[in-house]
Amino acid sequence: MKDKYILKKDHLLPLLRKLKKKHRLIAPLQNLHGDTLFTEIDQLDNVRLDLANQPQNSLKRFFFPQQEVLFTYRNPTSDSYRFETAAEERPPSLYFGVRPCDLSAVLYMDVVFSKNARDPHYLHRRQNTILVGLNCNAPFANCFCNATRNGPFIDFGFDLQLTDLGDRFLVEFDRSQGQEIIREWQQFFAAADETDVKAQYQAFLEARGRFSQQVHLDLAARRLADDQVPESVWQDLSMRCQDCGGCAYICPTCTCFTIRDRQTGDHEGERIRSWDACTFSGFTRMAGDHNPVDRQMRGIEKRFRHKLQFDMEKDNRPSCVGCGRCVNICFGGTDIVLFIKMTCGENP
Amino acid sequence: MTMPNSPKDLYRPRRAEIREVIVENSQIKTFVLAFVDRAHNGSFTYQPGQFMMVSVPHCGEAPISISSTPADSGTIHLSVRRAGILTAALHDMKQGDMVGLRGPYGRPFPMTALAGSDLLFVAGGIGLAPLRSVINTCLAAGHDRRITILYGSRTPSDIAFQGDLASWGQTAGVNCLLTVDRSEPGWEGEVGLVTGLFAQCALEPDESKALVCGPPMMIRAVLAQLADRGFADGNIITTMERHMKCGVGICRHCHMDDKLVCKDGPVFTLEELKRLKVMELRG
Numbered sequence: 001m002k003d004k005y006i007l008k009k010d011h012l013l014p015l016l017r018k019l020k021k022k023h024r025l026i027a028p029l030q031n032l033h034g035d036t037l038f039t040e041i042d043q044l045d046n047v048r049l050d051l052a053n054q055p056q057n058s059l060k061r062f063f064f065p066q067q068e069v070l071f072t073y074r075n076p077t078s079d080s081y082r083f084e085t086a087a088e089e090r091p092p093s094l095y096f097g098v099r100p101c102d103l104s105a106v107l108y109m110d111v112v113f114s115k116n117a118r119d120p121h122y123l124h125r126r127q128n129t130i131l132v133g134l135n136c137n138a139p140f141a142n143c144f145c146n147a148t149r150n151g152p153f154i155d156f157g158f159d160l161q162l163t164d165l166g167d168r169f170l171v172e173f174d175r176s177q178g179q180e181i182i183r184e185w186q187q188f189f190a191a192a193d194e195t196d197v198k199a200q201y202q203a204f205l206e207a208r209g210r211f212s213q214q215v216h217l218d219l220a221a222r223r224l225a226d227d228q229v230p231e232s233v234w235q236d237l238s239m240r241c242q243d244c245g246g247c248a249y250i251c252p253t254c255t256c257f258t259i260r261d262r263q264t265g266d267h268e269g270e271r272i273r274s275w276d277a278c279t280f281s282g283f284t285r286m287a288g289d290h291n292p293v294d295r296q297m298r299g300i301e302k303r304f305r306h307k308l309q310f311d312m313e314k315d316n317r318p319s320c321v322g323c324g325r326c327v328n329i330c331f332g333g334t335d336i337v338l339f340i341k342m343t344c345g346e347n348p
Numbered sequence: 349m350t351m352p353n354s355p356k357d358l359y360r361p362r363r364a365e366i367r368e369v370i371v372e373n374s375q376i377k378t379f380v381l382a383f384v385d386r387a388h389n390g391s392f393t394y395q396p397g398q399f400m401m402v403s404v405p406h407c408g409e410a411p412i413s414i415s416s417t418p419a420d421s422g423t424i425h426l427s428v429r430r431a432g433i434l435t436a437a438l439h440d441m442k443q444g445d446m447v448g449l450r451g452p453y454g455r456p457f458p459m460t461a462l463a464g465s466d467l468l469f470v471a472g473g474i475g476l477a478p479l480r481s482v483i484n485t486c487l488a489a490g491h492d493r494r495i496t497i498l499y500g501s502r503t504p505s506d507i508a509f510q511g512d513l514a515s516w517g518q519t520a521g522v523n524c525l526l527t528v529d530r531s532e533p534g535w536e537g538e539v540g541l542v543t544g545l546f547a548q549c550a551l552e553p554d555e556s557k558a559l560v561c562g563p564p565m566m567i568r569a570v571l572a573q574l575a576d577r578g579f580a581d582g583n584i585i586t587t588m589e590r591h592m593k594c595g596v597g598i599c600r601h602c603h604m605d606d607k608l609v610c611k612d613g614p615v616f617t618l619e620e621l622k623r624l625k626v627m628e629l630r631g
Contacts, residue, residue: 070359073448075405081446083360083403116597116611120358256600259359259593261408269406271359276599283601286591287410287432292627302603310606 004192005171007162011188012169016096017044018185023094023130026062028055038062038095051097051164054140058102058252058323059095063109063125066249067274070121070259076267083271092128098158100151101143101323103133105252107157108319112255121273130177133158137207142324144215144337150321152207163200170200213337217308217318220340224309233342237300241279241334247326248277248303253319256283278303304339358596361403361448362388366441367423372508373501376474377439378415378427381449393418395456396481397587397615400426401595403448404441407434411592413614414452415477415509417484424449427477427508453595454614457482457559457585465557465583466494468549470570472542472562473501476509478587478614479561484512487519496549497524500542500566504528504535523549542566543573553578560586564628571618571629584618588628 007015016025020041029039030050038055041047071085098106106126113122136143136152145151154161159178162169170192173179182189223229248254258276263269276283279299285291293302311319320336327335368380383389399413410432416425430439438447459482467486469479476499483497497516501507507526516524525545527538538545542562558579560570567586574584590602590609597611605624607613621629 073403073405075446078441078445079365081363081403081405081448083363083448085357085360113598116608117358117594119598255598257593258599258601259408261406263406271403271408273359276593276601278600278603284591284603286589287435292590305605306600306603313606 003172004197005182005189006192006196007169007171007189009167009169013044013049015185015188019094019181020044023092025094025096026059027096028053049097051134054099054143054323054325055097055102056325058250058325059098059106060109060252060255062093062095063106063122063129064113064255064257064275067272068121070271070273072264072268072270073261074268088124090124090128092130094130094132096132098131098133099136099323100133100154101145101148101321102252103131103154103157104145104148104150104321105323106131108253108321109255111315130159130181131157132178133161135161135163135204135207137164137203139207139211140324141212142327142337143211143322144213144217144324145322146208146211147215147217148318148320148322150317152211153204163203165196165199165203168196170196215322215337215340216344216346217320217322217340220343221308221312221318223343224305225313229343233339234297234301236342237334237339238297240332241300242332243279243281243299244332245277245280246329246331247335248279249275250325250329252323252325253307253321278306300334300339304336307336308340357450359450359594361401361409361450364424364447364449366443366445366447368443369441372427372510373506375506376427376429376508378425378509379438379441379447381424381426381447382422383449384446389422392424393421394424394452395459396485397456397478398452398454399595399614400424400449400451401453401592402426402434402438403450404434404437407437409448409593409595410434411453411595411610413478413481413587415480417481417488419485419488427474427480429474451595453610455612457615459485462486462557462559463489463491464493466552466555467491467496468551468556468558469495469497469499470542470558470560470562471497471499472566473506474508475560475562475566477561479559480509480512482559483516487516487522492521493555495519495522496551497522498527498542498545498549499525500527500529500545500562502529504532504537525549541569543569546573546577551577553580553583556583558584560584567628581619581622582617585615586618586621586628587614588616588621588626589614 025041028036028050030036030048036050036053036055071083073083075081113119159175161172256276259273262272284293307320308318363384364381370378399411401409402412403409412426415427471479516522531539588609592602593599595610597608602609
């Protein structure tokens with residue numbers, strides 16, 4: 001079959017070893033505590049690559065760190081205020097085992113950080129990046145990427161994409177860097193045949209049928225756009241939201257940030273950028289404590305409208321990728337799935 | 349028009365020196381600034397309604413609208429009301445001190461569309477700052493239609509931009525009226541809300557554009573007055589003030605529904621604002 005290859009599972013580690021020679025390698029690893037996290041791999045031999053569980057983190061922080069220094073400044077006398085940018089070395093990086101939700105989130109971030117202005121810090125990290133994806137044969141308990149329409153399988157945006165076929169992976173490429181890897185390391189790849197492609201399609205059909213919850217995102221989005229969400233829904237959500245920001249931090253597409261100065265000496269400091277959450281009451285507060293948004297009541301509404309209404313109107317798709325991480329993290333019971341169910345009149 | 353800082357320097361300000369500090373009143377100072385980089389200072393330009401992100405050591409940044417006119421090249425005026433930590437620190441700075449600047453950012457006033465219309469400017473307090481840029485730009489360009497300026501201050505000693513007001517008052521074709529909320533000994537002018545000045549103005553709404561800038565309470569009262577007078581929403585223009593961090597349409601602090609004030613604004617027509625849930629219009 002044209003442009004479809006087979007990588008035997010026995011060949012995966014040898015291939016990664018080769019790729020690691022030229023690239024910083026980041027993949028889902030299980031740590032001592034049993035947590036699966038995207039982690040930069042130091043020694044491939046000493047790690048537990050985990051392709052069975054959903055990584056608890058997304059790729060967000062690798063391109064857009066929770067906190068970063070934009071530049072440093074010095075001000076030894078009042079007429080000598082100076083700004084200096086520190087250059088960060090960024091070797092080519094390969095992200096392996098990226099699920100369709102997290103891949104879609106990176107594609108979304110690419111737009112956020114380049115559409116209105118080109119963000120040099122994000123783009124610098126994003127350049128020289130190879131994304132090797134893994135389709136989801138078995139969606140996890142809180143997943144709803146079928147509703148956000150970016151999974152469980154994806155057919156664009158990756159350099160290489162893997163589908164688990166038991167003893168082997170079916171491999172596809174969408175970008176030239178992926179094609180280049182197949183060409184350079186052809187000893188690991190064989191041409192796929194019709195059986196392999198049929199097996200992939202079968203895996204896709206089975207995966208599609210395995211979502212444990214039905215999330216009517218389109219209906220909720222329509223009701224939001226038509227202002228048909230009952231006020232009682234907003235009231236319930238606002239009352240229960242504990243304002244922890246966990247949903248925004250764990251979310252692979254939440255990219256709001258704040259910028260502030262951190263004084264590091266009598267006459268010097270750093271300008272810091274860090275993640276922010278639009279649900280925080282300080283998010284829109286201006287000097288003099290004037291706040292144009294009632295965050296207590298409206299913060300969570302702003303968040304859901306951005307993801308399910310405003311981005312939907314702009315791009316005809318929500319900026320929620322259905323990864324379900326916020327469902328796990330929300331102890332207030334105000335996550336996006338619950339909101340969608342409340343809005344659709346379902347008993348959550 | 350110069351581009352904002354190059355992508356590489358998106359968040360890094362350029363150094364600018366305070367050339368002069370003009371005390372407008374007890375709360376407002378105008379800082380006359382010039383970039384240290386002479387080449388940049390010489391080529392720098394902007395349009396009325398745009399703003400700069402101003403850095404003050406250890407205080408971060410704040411968006412400040414430009415109150416000068418691009419015709420006066422060589423310096424930029426930023427008129428700043430003491431409102432929070434950064435502006436208080438800025439107020440303590442003096443001639444020769446250094447700040448950081450990046451910009452200009454934001455959608456400016458539609459200067460071409462304004463050129464062929466009668467112009468009504470209604471401002472309260474610091475709200476005159478961005479309008480001052482428009483007024484002086486129009487006058488420098490030889491605007492040949494009627495200009496009306498209505499300016500409200502809290503007290504006579506709060507009247508800012510006195511030099512400009514005096515000069516506009518003496519310009520042919522310009523009707524400049526002042527009012528104060530509370531009088532003080534020696535004040536013989538109007539007392540009351542700025543909307544009270546409308547009675548003294550001959551306005552032709554179909555031939556006019558109204559530019560309104562001030563505190564939310566004032567904006568609401570003025571918009572009601574303009575509607576009564578028959579101004580179409582598309583001919584009413586105002587500027588929005590929001591908390592901002594990046595100034596370039598990424599961080600989303602200044603969001604207003606699907607709009608970002610830093611990129612889609614800060615200048616909006618009332619027609620545009622009515623499609624949004626905006627606190628200033630709803631109270």
